Amino acid sequence: MDALQAIFSRRSIRKFTRQPVAGDQIEILMKAASVAPSAGDQRPWHFVVITDTAVLRKLSAAMPKCEMLDTATLGILVCGDEALEKIPGYWVQDCSACAENILLAAHALGLGAVWIAIHPIPDRFNPCREILNVPENIFPFALIAAGHPNENLQGEDRLDPSRIHNNLW
Numbered sequence: 001m002d003a004l005q006a007i008f009s010r011r012s013i014r015k016f017t018r019q020p021v022a023g024d025q026i027e028i029l030m031k032a033a034s035v036a037p038s039a040g041d042q043r044p045w046h047f048v049v050i051t052d053t054a055v056l057r058k059l060s061a062a063m064p065k066c067e068m069l070d071t072a073t074l075g076i077l078v079c080g081d082e083a084l085e086k087i088p089g090y091w092v093q094d095c096s097a098c099a100e101n102i103l104l105a106a107h108a109l110g111l112g113a114v115w116i117a118i119h120p121i122p123d124r125f126n127p128c129r130e131i132l133n134v135p136e137n138i139f140p141f142a143l144i145a146a147g148h149p150n151e152n153l154q155g156e157d158r159l160d161p162s163r164i165h166n167n168l169w
């Protein structure tokens with residue numbers, strides 16, 4: 001799958017089969033996350049890779065509207081670390097680029113994935129912190145729920161010409 005094909009056919013997948021994600025695929029996802037662009041190449045991130053389905057189910061039970069974690073076989077918590085910032089104020093954008101890279105790489109591997117918002121929702125970042133033992137100075141940012149897809153969603157053309165302003169607004 002080439003890059004444009006991956007971008008245009010990716011969808012959020014929230015239902016997964018029981019098949020675990022292979023270790024070499026997880027490694028590709030982590031490499032994809034790690035090459036994301038970041039301000040000043042500061043890479044202010046850490047990842048918690050969750051393959052223990054009991055932990056994923058615990059997170060599902062602890063956080064509102066996270067039923068996709070009932071069938072996910074992989075979770076990747078993208079975390080921000082302000083102490084790693086060279087240019088303060090950019091960790092959210094940097095971690096977002098990371099999360100998108102993971103989603104696209106998962107799709108290119110034939111996996112399904114969805115971005116679960118964690119920051120800035122206390123009902124979500126507090127359970128993540130407690131269950132995954134995330135230190136106080138680290139921000140749990142986004143949880144990518146992933147696995148082998150058990151639903152088939154097509155890419156959509158969402159181009160809205162009214163949102164495009166050529167040369168001047």
Ligand SMILES: Cc1cc2nc3c(=O)[nH]c(=O)nc-3n(C[C@H](O)[C@H](O)[C@H](O)COP(=O)(O)O)c2cc1C
Pocket residue numbers: 010011012013014114115116117
């Ligand atoms: C910042 C962000 C937060 C999101 N949070 C959630 C979430 O908490 N739960 C969820 O089911 N989907 C979440 N999503 C996925 C969006 O719902 C999804 O991307 C959007 O509906 C478009 O659908 P698509 O990804 O299939 O194109 C999030 C996406 C982004 C970018």
